Amino acid sequence: MISNPVLTAACPECAGEVPLQNVLVGEIIYCPDCSAELEVLNLEQPELGLAPEVAEDWGE
Amino acid sequence: MISNPVLTAACPECAGEVPLQNVLVGEIIYCPDCSAELEVLNLEQPELGLAPEVAEDWGE
Amino acid sequence: MNRIRATIVGGSGYTGGEVARLLLFHPEVELAQVVSSSRAGQYLHSAHPNLRGLSTIRFSHPDDLMPCDVLLLCLPHGATMGEIARYRQLAPRVIDLSADFRLRDPQLYQRWYGDVHQAPELLPEAVYGLPELHREELREATLVSGTGCMATTAILGLAPLYRAGLVDANIPLVLEAKVGSSAAGAKPGSSSHHPERSGAVRSFQPTGHRHSAELIQELGLLGGHGNSGLPQTVAFSATSIELVRGILVTAHVFTKERIDERQLWRMYREAYQREPFIRIVKERTGVYRYPEPKILAGSNYCDVGFELDVEQQRIVVMAALDNLMKGAAGNAVQALNCMFGWDETLGLTFPGLHPV
Amino acid sequence: MNRIRATIVGGSGYTGGEVARLLLFHPEVELAQVVSSSRAGQYLHSAHPNLRGLSTIRFSHPDDLMPCDVLLLCLPHGATMGEIARYRQLAPRVIDLSADFRLRDPQLYQRWYGDVHQAPELLPEAVYGLPELHREELREATLVSGTGCMATTAILGLAPLYRAGLVDANIPLVLEAKVGSSAAGAKPGSSSHHPERSGAVRSFQPTGHRHSAELIQELGLLGGHGNSGLPQTVAFSATSIELVRGILVTAHVFTKERIDERQLWRMYREAYQREPFIRIVKERTGVYRYPEPKILAGSNYCDVGFELDVEQQRIVVMAALDNLMKGAAGNAVQALNCMFGWDETLGLTFPGLHPV
Amino acid sequence: MNRIRATIVGGSGYTGGEVARLLLFHPEVELAQVVSSSRAGQYLHSAHPNLRGLSTIRFSHPDDLMPCDVLLLCLPHGATMGEIARYRQLAPRVIDLSADFRLRDPQLYQRWYGDVHQAPELLPEAVYGLPELHREELREATLVSGTGCMATTAILGLAPLYRAGLVDANIPLVLEAKVGSSAAGAKPGSSSHHPERSGAVRSFQPTGHRHSAELIQELGLLGGHGNSGLPQTVAFSATSIELVRGILVTAHVFTKERIDERQLWRMYREAYQREPFIRIVKERTGVYRYPEPKILAGSNYCDVGFELDVEQQRIVVMAALDNLMKGAAGNAVQALNCMFGWDETLGLTFPGLHPV
Amino acid sequence: MNRIRATIVGGSGYTGGEVARLLLFHPEVELAQVVSSSRAGQYLHSAHPNLRGLSTIRFSHPDDLMPCDVLLLCLPHGATMGEIARYRQLAPRVIDLSADFRLRDPQLYQRWYGDVHQAPELLPEAVYGLPELHREELREATLVSGTGCMATTAILGLAPLYRAGLVDANIPLVLEAKVGSSAAGAKPGSSSHHPERSGAVRSFQPTGHRHSAELIQELGLLGGHGNSGLPQTVAFSATSIELVRGILVTAHVFTKERIDERQLWRMYREAYQREPFIRIVKERTGVYRYPEPKILAGSNYCDVGFELDVEQQRIVVMAALDNLMKGAAGNAVQALNCMFGWDETLGLTFPGLHPV
Numbered sequence A, B: 001m002i003s004n005p006v007l008t009a010a011c012p013e014c015a016g017e018v019p020l021q022n023v024l025v026g027e028i029i030y031c032p033d034c035s036a037e038l039e040v041l042n043l044e045q046p047e048l049g050l051a052p053e054v055a056e057d058w059g060e
Numbered sequence C, D, E, F: 001m002n003r004i005r006a007t008i009v010g011g012s013g014y015t016g017g018e019v020a021r022l023l024l025f026h027p028e029v030e031l032a033q034v035v036s037s038s039r040a041g042q043y044l045h046s047a048h049p050n051l052r053g054l055s056t057i058r059f060s061h062p063d064d065l066m067p068c069d070v071l072l073l074c075l076p077h078g079a080t081m082g083e084i085a086r087y088r089q090l091a092p093r094v095i096d097l098s099a100d101f102r103l104r105d106p107q108l109y110q111r112w113y114g115d116v117h118q119a120p121e122l123l124p125e126a127v128y129g130l131p132e133l134h135r136e137e138l139r140e141a142t143l144v145s146g147t148g149c150m151a152t153t154a155i156l157g158l159a160p161l162y163r164a165g166l167v168d169a170n171i172p173l174v175l176e177a178k179v180g181s182s183a184a185g186a187k188p189g190s191s192s193h194h195p196e197r198s199g200a201v202r203s204f205q206p207t208g209h210r211h212s213a214e215l216i217q218e219l220g221l222l223g224g225h226g227n228s229g230l231p232q233t234v235a236f237s238a239t240s241i242e243l244v245r246g247i248l249v250t251a252h253v254f255t256k257e258r259i260d261e262r263q264l265w266r267m268y269r270e271a272y273q274r275e276p277f278i279r280i281v282k283e284r285t286g287v288y289r290y291p292e293p294k295i296l297a298g299s300n301y302c303d304v305g306f307e308l309d310v311e312q313q314r315i316v317v318m319a320a321l322d323n324l325m326k327g328a329a330g331n332a333v334q335a336l337n338c339m340f341g342w343d344e345t346l347g348l349t350f351p352g353l354h355p356v
């Protein structure tokens, strides 16, 4: 049911479409599909990079 | 949300209204509120009796 | 159709997530913002995995709160009262699910919560948001408090008896709540660590439980004691059990005079037959003879039952609900429906599951 | 608006009760009869306590079955096929939730179920009622079979890989199902006695599980093997765990050639992005990284996830659902929606709870 | 060393299996026979899978019962009293875990159990087998009754207060038991079917619970009321919760006069400091502040705690145990140790697990 | 009798508490110190409520560690190897329950654990502390490693097949572990928060699980591959389920040639008939037909069963144990018994409970 917004970029993790409304270059956003933390690298030629991630211990 | 039907009689157990459509004298029916097993004793002057119940073991 | 715009503050928590779930399916409401300081920018499903795919909303930062038609505050106790002026400027109607505005009397607040109330001038106008008791006041209310989950269960179970003036006030009212782990919120700790909490039967508040204050206030009102509160001794204790959602309150009431079961049935029926979310559960056979919280998970029902010990003139009242629904978020949405004059059941029709 | 009239047979059981719950809230369907031999005359809530107060319907005796628009049969395996002619006379459309009409080939049926099929002539026309695989056929179908709950989970998890021709068929397909107690129905016995069943991790079918037959048929079709079935060795085992509702299937697939994660994402996305009840769940952080059945209780979702071991050319596929919903009643209602050309989500929008 | 020979009747049930487990490791006892009508000829582990590999004993048929030194009867209520003469001929000492010989007064028996007692002449000499209360009598006893699991919990929790004459008898004694599923024995039924019983919070006996009779008898004795029983109103209710083994009883007692916490500590300490199986649990911090049944599973402890509401002159007493151990089999072995003059802890040293 | 003196480091954790419980009842061992940094000075029962009343020992601070006869290290992965020299100076024998000394090959360690090993020179002499596989080496060992709980389960289930050279190494070995929450230790976090963890069926490690390394090493040794490890593809995945203690591993093995059930029985019997803690569980009827972890809680058994699919030449192996016992502390005590030449069952005779 997630509707398609206008400006998007591909998620470098899962290749999903990530909406880019109201974001600035350098901002950290999240992929709606795989929840990867992404940095907005470019808005003119929409591009996203994986934000450096702190490895999270999951227990077990 | 239980709507009020026309013909009813009082449940001898809980005094609730028991609907009496499509039933015959002698038939065993159930109280919608307390689920008592009831025998239809009279339909003209609507009357219900408690059906002889087998004590049920509930465990514990 | 013009939907009203509702915003949730504390939206990453358990009651906040539940309000979000309900409003996403509410026909008259548009979810404007869901606020969280810890998850700002993330999608709702990062905190509430059941909402995956249902919405493109992302959590907003508290600093980005915008005006709206109604604000639902889902913050811990004590976090609201200091900020309430700001919240009321943002929205003409505020529903606060915390305990900050449940008690009418600032002294009572201080006694049970230990702190001085920070907005005592608002207490008289805040409405205790239980539609079954305060429906009329809700229609005009601009500040509504949510209700304590165990208090709600107990009050709804006992209201017909107190309203009828049946209870012998010389004998203490003993209440025992059995409660699941979600009632303590989303914050982990050593007592909620699964190997410790699993299978627990844990007396977490044998005496002095704060929900007593709500009981004393509301049953006092019903019993005609006005603002002075129920004079009877209230002995309330709570036990955590293996359960995530759900509360069962068992209350022991002694009556002034003999009563029979049919009179009790009549009393409860009169009190509740027009209530959309209260059912009387009292069966002689079968597995589910009395209220049982597990089949209420996700529903807004409070099921109420009773058993009479004729000789002892004692009534055991049992009441059950889902602490996150009728005990918190569901009740808040029901109150919201009242405030806007809508059908009270809007967004609240899920009946619960069986087996479960 | 003229609602269609639906009747449930086997209505006192778990899937029957779930179909009843769904249809009571379905905007296009009127519940005509709910049939039970053991509870004829009693109210629905005598068997399904969650339905208390929602309906005045009482269980009908099987002898009193009346014609209707669609019949939903919720009886044990083997109880339908001998009576199917009678049922089809009563209704132009029949959905049978049992295993009697799931397999196209009577030989296959006999091999896995041990008995000769009693209505083999109907097998070719019966439709395997999984909308994700047989949506088109459902529009014209008059006899639709429900699907095995574990089979459904596995098939939906694996379909994109088999359809893509990715799987190395020389390596056995190993599948492990973890399953809750409601999958075995409402009949008590010593293995379902709470002190015995509670906390169980019970290998109830390490080899030879009947749901394998559905897998072989349906994955075979997807893999282009027609009616001859999947040629690959299928090693399916099932373990009962502490859970009432819910299934998680973990499947180990080896691929013919190297593949990377983004290709897998694309494959799954293409397969499922237009499916209203399938969600891809694959997260790097957080608590709910892969499909988890508990948050699906009461919902019709099948959540699907995967993890790639690049070196081993192995994909671990995980799929989860509520056995009584997408694994039985919910899927049957979805199929019903297909059969009548309605929006597939009618009556099926409950999203599931969290926490739970 | 000459071990005594003990035989278990009703050995396929839950208490029977637990007695068998304990005696297999008891240094002074040899397990002579384990009797079962339904499993005669089978190995113990057919009913008690935990005993696999521990013994080559097979269940004996009731007809093959042989003389022995002590008989432990683990049969349902009402099954013993009619056969007691035969059992006593077989063994000079008999311990009956059922309720048949718990009450001294045949009238009391009839009132609470509904039937005329079949061996009323034996009631005066039977000893209520709770060592903490009847240790001396046990040394000479030839007929000892087991104790009700919930009654034991309540009595041990309250004994110090009643012995001290502290309780205000004008205010009813309200007791709430939370109890696991094994308390109902090994026989399956619809209310113990896992999908129904799982997650239950089920008020199975809000009024009129039979264990009240034991409470009235034993607390009456402690309070100096002799055989006439406790005159105070006893309001006992029981709730089944998600748990297999374990009971928590919460009791609300009002005192005649003000008391402080140190006095209470002293009272409990004096009562229990020499008791090998009673521990006082009352902590101000940590996760396990009060008695908690789960860490007692398999142990013979009864943990007892209390909380004082000074203003209300109310003491909330909490007591926990494993219904199959200190509530049944463990207590029976402890009584056996008393009867033979051994160290009471023989065979009973397992301390319980954590986490669990 | 001169007892040896044993000290536990990491004594406030789950395995540390379990070792403490076992040693408190061990006839040949005196508990010298139990070390904890977070609880120094407190009594054991502050962390391990089941030990209340059993000992007057208080936790020692790590700085106060004293020389002793044997040190049991119960610290998280990675915390031991850097300090191992100091520990070995304190005691002539060290048992390290962490993963630091389980692998013989520092490369293997680095590959699976990501870090360079800090004491690689000790790896060749450390003994993998599984008595069933390394009993002889344990007698002379001065540095013994504990074993991974899931690895132990899998290895004990599969050892007879690999030793017999039966397994077709061209087909991947697929293993699925189902595991309880105590396996993750005592530290709380959001994924172990009860409302989240309860009812979970959570694929926490679908690929790349570190216990694979132990499997590859130990099954490789058994299969005659020496230090080069098992060449077969190992596909190990683990799922967290609703359980505190316990593991069930289900493994799918394909054989080189046809085999029948009696041959399998013989193989397992020969491997395990003299093992005090391994039982073969394979029944055709009854509730407990295969290994089931819940009845093993607190016991040191590893129950092993199998099912043969003759046509597929597939064996499904099931093995179960209590992760804190045979999977950690119990196994460590068994290894200790081996190291000192005592009866291996000392301190380990508790058989487990039923029902539970």
Ligand SMILES: NC(=O)c1ccc[n+]([C@@H]2O[C@H](COP(=O)([O-])OP(=O)(O)OC[C@H]3O[C@@H](n4cnc5c(N)ncnc54)[C@H](OP(=O)(O)O)[C@@H]3O)[C@@H](O)[C@H]2O)c1
Pocket: C009, C010, C011, C012, C013, C014, C015, C016, C035, C036, C037, C038, C039, C074, C075, C076, C077, C079, C097, C098, C099, C146, C147, C148, C149, C182, C183, C184, C185, C186, C187, C323, C324, C327, C328
């Ligand atoms: N749980 C129940 O059953 C229940 C029932 C009835 C009433 N209530 C009441 O409803 C309110 C919310 O309860 P809940 O169970 O939803 O709690 P919760 O799960 O702990 O959520 C509270 C949320 O408030 C936010 N928050 C802001 N300031 C905070 C602070 N100082 N400390 C912690 N959190 C803070 C947090 O989100 P961010 O950090 O992301 O901003 C958090 O997610 C409470 O007042 C509670 O008494 C709860």
Ligand SMILES: NC(=O)c1ccc[n+]([C@@H]2O[C@H](COP(=O)([O-])OP(=O)(O)OC[C@H]3O[C@@H](n4cnc5c(N)ncnc54)[C@H](OP(=O)(O)O)[C@@H]3O)[C@@H](O)[C@H]2O)c1
Pocket: D009, D010, D011, D012, D013, D014, D015, D016, D035, D036, D037, D038, D039, D074, D075, D076, D077, D079, D097, D098, D099, D146, D147, D148, D149, D182, D183, D184, D185, D186, D187, D323, D324, D327, D328
């Ligand atoms: N449970 C699941 O998760 C699930 C999932 C997918 C498919 N299914 C399939 O759905 C069908 C129904 O399953 P269920 O779980 O609802 O079963 P259930 O709870 O046992 O209910 C079956 C009902 O059928 C009636 N019945 C008629 N003849 C019967 C007979 N000979 N024996 C027993 N019951 C008989 C019973 O009602 P009366 O005695 O009152 O007439 C009973 O309530 C089965 O074929 C099952 O394989 C179940």
Ligand SMILES: NC(=O)c1ccc[n+]([C@@H]2O[C@H](COP(=O)([O-])OP(=O)(O)OC[C@H]3O[C@@H](n4cnc5c(N)ncnc54)[C@H](OP(=O)(O)O)[C@@H]3O)[C@@H](O)[C@H]2O)c1
Pocket: E009, E010, E011, E012, E013, E014, E015, E016, E035, E036, E037, E038, E039, E074, E075, E076, E077, E079, E097, E098, E099, E146, E147, E148, E149, E182, E183, E184, E185, E186, E187, E323, E324, E327, E328
């Ligand atoms: N469970 C508890 O927590 C608990 C606690 C305190 C006291 N008790 C008392 O201990 C006694 C045994 O309880 P339990 O839980 O062990 O019960 P159970 O599990 O049901 O076992 C009772 C055994 O008695 C035998 N038996 C003989 N005649 C019987 C009859 N007419 N009906 C049923 N079984 C019969 C059965 O074995 P065969 O058919 O194989 O002969 C059965 O295994 C009861 O009197 C109970 O009140 C129980």
Ligand SMILES: NC(=O)c1ccc[n+]([C@@H]2O[C@H](COP(=O)([O-])OP(=O)(O)OC[C@H]3O[C@@H](n4cnc5c(N)ncnc54)[C@H](OP(=O)(O)O)[C@@H]3O)[C@@H](O)[C@H]2O)c1
Pocket: F009, F010, F011, F012, F013, F014, F015, F016, F035, F036, F037, F038, F039, F074, F075, F076, F077, F079, F097, F098, F099, F146, F147, F148, F149, F182, F183, F184, F185, F186, F187, F323, F324, F327, F328
């Ligand atoms: N749990 C199992 O089922 C299991 C099974 C097999 C093997 N193991 C292994 O046994 C070891 C201990 O496991 P466990 O489950 O007992 O863990 P745990 O419950 O987390 O306990 C570890 C203890 O180590 C101490 N510690 C010292 N340095 C620490 C540090 N940097 N971080 C955290 N704790 C530290 C802590 O005590 P203080 O802070 O008080 O000093 C803590 O209580 C682990 O290596 C684990 O892999 C566990």
Ligand SMILES: [Zn+2]
Pocket: A011, A012, A013, A014, A015, A016, A031, A032, A033, A034, A035, A036
């Ligand atoms: Zn992505």
Ligand SMILES: [Zn+2]
Pocket: B011, B012, B013, B014, B015, B016, B031, B032, B033, B034, B035, B036
């Ligand atoms: Zn009635």
